[in-house]
Amino acid sequence: MSTQPSRPLSAAMVLLVLALFAGCSLLPKAEPKQLEYEGPAQPDLGVEPAGLPIGEVRTRVVALSQDGVVIAEPDGSIYQVGADGETRWTQRSTLDLPGVGSARLVLVGPSADADAGAVVAASYSRDPCKDNRKACDPLTSDLTLEYGIVALSTADGSVLWSKVLIPSQRLKAGDLPPNDFTWGVSVVSATAVAGYVQHGDERNKRTTLGFDPQSGEELWKVDGIQADWAGGDGGDKLLGLKLGRGSDLDYEGHPIVLDARTGEETWRADDLGYWGRAGGAAVGDTDSHGVYTTESRQRPGTLDRFVVDLATGATTSFGENGAVGEDENGPFYAWVENQVLEGGGRLLSTGLPPGEPAGGCEPTDQVAASAAVGGYLWTYQASSSSLVAYDRTGARRSEPVPGMLAAVNEDWLVAAQDDGGRLGIYRLTR
Secondary structure, three states: OOOOOOOOOOHHHHHHHHHHHHOHHHOOOOOOOOEOOOOOOOOOOEEEEOOOOEOOOOOEEEEEOOOOEEEEOOOOOEEEEOOOOOEEEEEOOEEEEOOOEEEEEEEEOOOOOOOOOOEEEEEEEEOOOOOOHHHOOOOOOOEEEEEEEEEEEOOOOOEEEEEEEEEEEEEOOOOOOOOOEEEEEEEEOOOOEEEEEEEOOOHHHOEEEEEOOOOOOEEEEEEOEEEEEEEOOOOOEEEEEEOOOOOOOOOOEEEEEEEOOOOOEEEEOOOOEEEOOOOOOOOOOOOOEEEEEEEOOOOOOOEEEEEEEOOOOOEEEOOOOEEEEEEOOEEEEEEEEOOOOOOOEEEEEEEOOOOOOEEOOOOEOEEEEEEEEOOEEEEEEOOOOEEEEEEOOOOEOOOOEEOEEEEEOOOEEEEEOOOOOOEEEEEEEO
């Protein structure tokens, strides 16, 4: 039997041998080229429970403030939970409004923009029956009805201001209250509280009004526009839809950006679509960008996704499902490569506009990137039904937290922990 003489190792073989010892950063990259993230690593996060899980079905997070998490219950009451799990203040569903009288909170507005932790807002209806329930039958008594919105301070739950959206109506005995309208709060930012009135089912007849968060001064009024949430510097950009004809169940329109101070439309998408929920305090995105989705022109029945610079209106097509965030190096987009149940995938990221992806090379059990807050990426782990924070180097930076993401910012994490609606509230420390 003949043997081949030994030969010097080729450059490729040397690279492979070194890679076995040095880790995957030396391995040849597949196309498209995937780079190792060279930015700063983030410190580990401490995740401290703020008391026991709370709430029931339809319990909602409506704001993450410096002092605590503001919660709304199905009965209309609002309260704030602090880091020690104690309730700092409570506002019951029936309250007295200056110049209005007794009113009932109907629905507390959605989660505030990350920069708007000082104010929450709710819709109210005037309650003419507080002092005389026996004489409050609309079939036998005259009633005065009134509908509006009210802003509350997250510091102590006190009323900051209230505004009438649907003026007082005097009903004669036997008349039925009108039911062909809806009203409420659609978004709160540090720059504006957006309230709305809609008559009938056609959303293009919706009127949206902007109010100063602290004083309640009316800033602007626009028709045919729905405001969904806020971004920009201090929440100065409202993301929403320019509406066409359609029912309440049809949420599609032209994605637009409004100046929150003036109500002026600063950008509009050419195609019908909707904003992906990658913005606002509930998911903690970058202030400077948003993500919207439209039906593909080239492939009808499929969806195209775009990243939008909120200041300039510049758009970039980007198909990966992930989260927009921002760290010391600026805005980025992050996602999980190879989302499979076995083996997980790698956490990758790219700057904006999207370029070559980079990320840690260690496989993880991630299924989806749920939110990007600062330099941290909160991901949902299927095998343990939990949330874990990673940074852009691919390193794990928190212990698992049971549940799915309900809300997160740099100080708080709220996880929906079971089908019963309980919320686990956690204080984040570094």
